[in-house]
Amino acid sequence: MLIGKVLGATEIEVDGVVADLGGPLPRRLVTALLAAEGRPVSEGALAEAIWGGEAPAQPGNSLQAYVSRLRRAVGRRALERAGDGYRLTVDDTDAARFATDVRRGRDLLNQERPAEALRSLDTALGRWRGDAYADLPDTPARTRLDELRAVAVEERLAARLAGGDAPGATGELEAATHDQPYRERRWELLILALYRSGRQADALAALRRVRERLADDLGIDPGPALQSLESRLLAQDPGLLLTARPIPAVRPLSHFFGRSTELAALTQLTSPEPSAGPGAADGCFRAGRLVTLVGPGGAGKTRLAIEHAAGQDSWFARLADVTDPALVTAAVAAAMGVRGGSAEAIATALGDADGLLLLDNCEHVVAAAAEIAFDLLSRCPRLRVLATSREPLGVDGERLLPVAPLPAADAVALLTDRITAVRPGWRPSAAEARTLTGLAAALDGIPLALELAAARARVLGLADLLEMLRDRFPQLGPAPRGALTPHETLEAAVAWSVDLLGPADRALLLRLWPYEGGFPLSAVEDDLDVLSALVARSVVVADTTVSPARYRLLEIVRAYCRKHDSDPASSLERHAAWVRGLVEHQAPLLRGEHSAHAIRVLNRELPNLRAGIGHDLAVRPAAALRTAGLLEWFWFRGGLAAEGLPLLRAALAAVPDAPATDRARAHISMSMLRYMIGDLDATDDLYAGLELLRDHRDHEGEILAAQAAYYESLYWTFRGDFEGGVEPARRSMAHARRIGEEWIVPAASMSLGAALSGSGRLAEGRRVLAEAGERAVALKQMWTAAMSDLLLARALLLDDDAGDAGGGKDEPRRIARAAEALAVLRRSLARFGEEDDVGNVLGGLHTAAYALARTGRKRDAAAMLTAVRRLAARRGLDPDTADPVRTAALATLLSESDMASAANVAAGVDEAGMMSFLEPSPGQD
Template identity: 40%
Template sequence: MLVVRVLGPIEVELDGCAVDLGGPAPRRFLAALSMAVGTPVSDAVLSEWVWGADHPRHTVGTLRVMASRLRSALGAREHLQRGNSGYLLAVPPEWVDHQQFAELITDGVRLLASGDAARAARLLGQALALWRGDPWPELDQAAGSAAERIRLVELREVAVEELQAARLACGDTATAVADLSEAVTAAPFRERRWELLALGLYRSGRQAHALAELRRVRELLIEELGVEPGPALRGLEQRMLDHDPNLLLVESERPHSVSQSASTLRPVGRPLSVFIGRREELGLLAELLAERRMVGLVGPAGVGKTRLAVEYCAAEANTTDRWLVRLGDVHDGGAVVTAVATALGLVHITGDPLTLVRRALTMQPGLLVLDNCEHLIEPIAELAVTLLAGCPELRILATSRQPLGIDGEHVLTIEPLQTVDSDGADGAAVQLLIDRVRAARPGWQPTDDDLAAARDICASVDGLPLAIELAAARERAFGLAGVAAHIRDRLDVLGPTPRGSLSRHASLQAAIGWSIDHLGAADRAMLLRLWPFEGGFGWEAAEAVQSGATDASVLASLASLLDRSVITTDRTPSGVLRYRLLETIRRYCRDIDPDPEATRAAHAEWVRALAGEQAALLTGHRAGAAYRVLAVELPNIRAGITYDLACHPVHALRTTASLQFAWGTLGVLVDGRNLIRTALDLAADATSAERAHGLLALSIVSFHAGDPREALARAESAMGLLGGAVERELWLHALMYRALALTALGDPIPTRAAVDAVIAEVERRPAPDWIRGCAQFGQGLALLMEGQPAQAISWLRAARELSADCGHLWCEGMADVVLALSILSDPDDIAAAGEALAAIDRALTVFAQQSNTSDALGAAYAAAYALMVRGLPEQAIALRAAAVHHSERVGADPRRYAQFAHPAVIERMDRLLSAAPAAAEPDLSWTAMVAMIAEAAGRPL
């Protein structure tokens, strides 16, 4: 038989022989398992208990080696098992002394209450004989054993007292008085001991001594604590003064009533650090608890749920009784009621603890705060339902990473602190970081660089208060700039949790690990497939990266992860729901992913499929929706292409080329251009057609970026690779892009030849309507360059109508832009300016459907010319300056279509701009720009 003793330094005996456990680490390992005997303990929890913040680099492997050595020492593999949820000590509870200890005391107190004092004394004496010292000294204060250690110490104190009560009931007064005299010295504020001592003295015929002891304890309590003795002591004193004959009867003396114990409750303590932010949440919490009896504070690890609950309790100190029950260190659902009873001050538990708790909360109603409920949702929810039903004036506030899910619960979700407020000022996250740095460096004032680094840090840790405080702890070692530089890729740069913190975890990694370790196998497997997603994902994307998942299982896991605050949700401007991992959780999942390469590969494969599907829609009626999807998924697309550039450059070339229209439309020309160039350089194994496709994508992107010479060169290089019309669609693209580049170079003769080649190819064989519309658009451009505006206008209108019919938004909008410029052939025709503005306004509406940023800015630039002809020079200059400013930000050239305006208009615009530079407003917002154009066009907003 294996015997494990933890009531004092850990000892193990196997069949009567002592077992050598080795050094401190394996002793802590076995001590941690003994605390939760029969229940698995996860690797993350074991790591925290065994090593604290100084865990080894390869924690899992080290634990495995340690477990193997312990199995050899214990002589049987089955005693120390490994399951999916962690390691467990698989022995009967009676083999572990702390389990025997608790059972003996419970049985002894029960027997005493039922009148069997002799058996009660025997069991309580056996329990105390097991005690060799404080439990689990190996785990020290850094481990999560505080609650269980406190519980056992309290049980021992109860056993000491109830053993003497049993002896008094049996008539062994002399022994009881002798032991009680020592007991009141060891714990002078435990009134139960004084009560039993006075009773023993009275029964020994020493009534005066008994009354003297009662007066002594009264003076002690008043001088030291400022409180009067409780009802039990006061009642006993009065009975002695009245010479109550029942005091001399030898009978089972029952413990204090619940109401007497509950009268000694203490308020919830408030941390010493300054509480920053959360004023809105505090107000909302106060409103909810004034109206509702069950409120859940829900949010991710480190978001500050406990601190908010404690601050609320401190703010409400004079209005209601409050009890904080810390459940983070309670690992057994059956111990939840005991933890609540301990928080209520019910130290003399005889009978059903739940009945006593209900009675106490019925007699003394208030607010019960159940903190850290996420790992014991079922038993805590069951307890909450019972207490709310049986205690009509009780209110419950539960902090958890998921709701309790009971009827009537109102959930208040706590979000991370804002890095930037709605007015653009530094938010509470930055203020918190600065405050915590100042606490360690009095007089410190942040520089502009410090503030910039603080904003980066807060953004990198999602505004989580715990992470911010731990980052502040590292400022003295690295400076804020150093912390900001390291924290983007690694969380271990953060400091340990300070002493006195409300967080029960030694580090942010431990706090996150606590969330993830308690997930079910399916939910955990899904989570570890989601970390490569940048900027969020939809449920279809989550399904695509799972192997063998079904719609139902994916939706169920997403709902479960959302309930547990492991993922969050956002909504796009169009109202589409998207899921997102906080950056801290993403990095943690990346670090623990057993196969990160496969995870990234699955994400990249999804990106390829997404890009291909949406790119095929960009020239038809579903283009608007496709562009919106691509705009939302841009961060994921970048991440997938970056992976493919490193591992599969041909795939990267295919994806970047397929998005040839999207790079300019979505305003990411610089990124698109760089990615295409890199893919072309790396994809040595690409076919000629694939390289031609990449070159053509680079051509159109270079055109929008204001580099027509590179656009022309790339188009002609692609034509050389294709060698004719073998790949007809690519060939048509090459012809079109060459013509477009030539229009920007301003030479009408080669432009006419290039446009004629496009038209000839379109007429030679059937072509899609969107390409035919582009050919008509090119004809209009060539005619404008040849000085035939009337004919050009006719072609441009035809191009706009055909493009609108087939759903090609780009050509529809651009035809209107160039049409507007061609209408401005007379710089003094105000009526023409109105028609041009109406055309540009139509174009902006089309570009908005397409999410087309760069061409919309080109349209705004063209509108500036129309405003000039309209006789509104100040507005024209402001609009032109804003268009240039915003175009520089996205890498587009807004002037690329200006050549089609009348030279006199351009000359006048340039002259006025140089004469009045102060009139320019480069920070004019896009909304203001659109409103200015709509108003000038006469369209009501």
């Protein structure tokens, strides 16, 4: 399927993959053909579109070349010869989809369905990636699309206003009238929004502003619509008002019942209101930046928060999985996709971006949740926080919204819906309808309790359910902290559900609570039958959309199991033992052909790794030391220095008499992580580890010594002491061969090649690096192959004075070497990407910035360098310190003006976007 995209830089998607169209001139050809919307375009018109008045002497030859390239990309049938020109046929275009979405949105708005209209218009505007026909701005088709875009903006704001969000729409309408002050439709909507927000004086003032603007600039009066609105305002026509309604969000698969009052209150509390005070930042919020949903456990706070956030830019931090308050910030950082795990890293990543952070289940970590909320709100002026908790966070400016149990009618509706789902075709009789009312009352309208009761309706009659509940409720214990009801309704519901389990099922359930962030089937020793029973009884949730399938306990079930586990120490030990086994199995795979899979497994289990190592630090510190040390390459390749370093330090301090190999590994791991964050004294730990291995080596220690030797070589090479890197690399190779561990040799050879290249033996160094990469590929060590390519690219960027006739000043040779280095870097970065190595992707891109500068592409080089530094800072990394040689060279190649002009270009670029800079520029193919 071919999709043409013209709402930004021109693109063609072929079966979901963006085709390589080449440089600016071939894209102009494609743009001209797409603008014709399937009609033939003559060669003359195409030449004019491509070259304007500067066509080459024989444009036909160049045009034929561009046409041939395009046919290879889209297929001969799509690009046909038509008369004296060509016709491009695509299945669809983003412009056509945009127009369809706008038309649908306007129809829905006319049908008084503003929420659906808003979603359709948001979808329409979201298709824009820049200016229409950006590669051919003079095409007449652009004017039509720009006008429809302006209409879509207005209709979207009208839908938001019709949905009851007058206060929230006001700021956008102010900006819209400022952008296009002569579009009277925008002024109508702004005036109406102000009036509906209770700002009658401001509405009249806006009316005066537009009247004066039209008279002064154009010499005309407002149109009939504005004049009619003015009359209705002065008459205070009640028909201008609209009862505020929440904008419905995209919902989960199950139906959501009730809560219209709470949703409306949330919309009002969290809607952005630009500050009006002198010097206030545009778009800041006067109130409602922190809203906490408070109420009894299971009252539906989480679902309400998710319903409100649907369709917004938001992040969901599940704090129910955090048992240690000290890990709250790390959990929030993980939820927001920020490496580094600190509030400062999160704030740096967010900047002044607008968004909503959901802090879910704060009651067991109130102080820590309050601290991170206050810290982020203080640093990020456009961030809003919505928390769920059984008690307030106690932060200044916090707005509370109580979430009470469902009213009777909504509770009965929820029960009926859920029972229907497990009893296909069921419809309640008159007697059953009365029983449903009794069940809803007996369960206090708590949604989770209702869900559990409905699940049991698969095997019990409704009257039996009600009788069981009546028997059990009097036996409830004391009310939970912060509960709004005297009954422990949720605990009763969970206890009742657990009591229905068989002995084996119950025993398994009660020991699953230590798992953080879910668990795979292997965590229950592959007992699929028991796990299936727990899933069927709704006490364990299964996510079968991922592979392997993942399981987790609902928070209230997990809390119950934690409280009622007869041997919690044993459960914690089982969990920690599973973590130790997982690491022992996955760590050796991190350097072989399965390294990418191992990285992904460990990333998925990071919450469990934290919890398991944390447990062992307290009761088995020697085990914690070994586990944290075995994860050396996971911490390193994942850019997780902030995670690994504290654990390694704490474990070393706890067991000074641990086995020498484990202590040595921890020191060597710490040296790698310290180097990653720019600590120039990282060799302290490296040599401490080597010293420990000097007299206390088992075979594992021998392997570690061989590896540490090439780590040492790389350290000195990266610091610019190339001669200092030669001896450790040769020592590593000899040691690896002596102990029969040939798999270490490619990495050691790679280290040697880098040191030789830097010390001036370029030809030998490049040869050794190329051979190291080939050997690594043969052994399926793709990470080592990627690193060999990175170091080979750096070697290619060193001046080959001996081979340059001009004494190292042969500029064409330098440019050719740099272009060759870029080709090698593209291969290296692709491999690092497949290996999920974030740190070295950034390191490779840092080198690529230098290569681009060497080829004369200084604008691209400066943009890439700026973006690399920004993305590395989010992860607590320092690419400049890690590669001082090229950093110093870049400082001489790129001027301050180069860096300043690149700031805007780099602002929205991520790792994937930077890869586009590495493509050859026109004329370099």
